[in-house]
Amino acid sequence: MDTHEYNADEITVLWKPKVCIRAGVCVKMLPKVYNPIDRPWIKTENATAEELKDQITKCPSGALSYKLNS
Ligand code: SF4
Known part of the structure; x- marks a missing residue:
């Protein structure tokens, strides 16, 4: 599934637009x-x-997740 990645120092934020329900939390x-x-x-x-x-x-x-950068 389509996943967008947003890199930070320690972690990378992953976002799946098709899963996002725009709840705005x-x-x-x-x-x-x-x-x-x-x-x-x-x-x-x-x-x-x-x-x-x-x-x-x-x-x-569950649209947002993250992975730790090594
Ligand atoms: S909190 Fe809501 S708007 Fe933000 S990514 Fe998750 S589902 Fe989408």
Whole structure:
């Protein structure tokens, strides 16, 4: 499935647009990172890896996930 990758220092955020239900949980939790009208719409540099991980686990659809950079 189509997956977009957004690289940060410690982690890479993965987003599957076809799974996203546009619930906006990510936008409400981290508005400096997630801005649907901007490109790229996910700006990983505006939060810490911990903040990103905490938010990603709360995505209700599973569209967001992450992998640790080695
Ligand atoms: S929280 Fe998940 S489902 Fe909701 S808009 Fe963000 S990525 Fe999409």
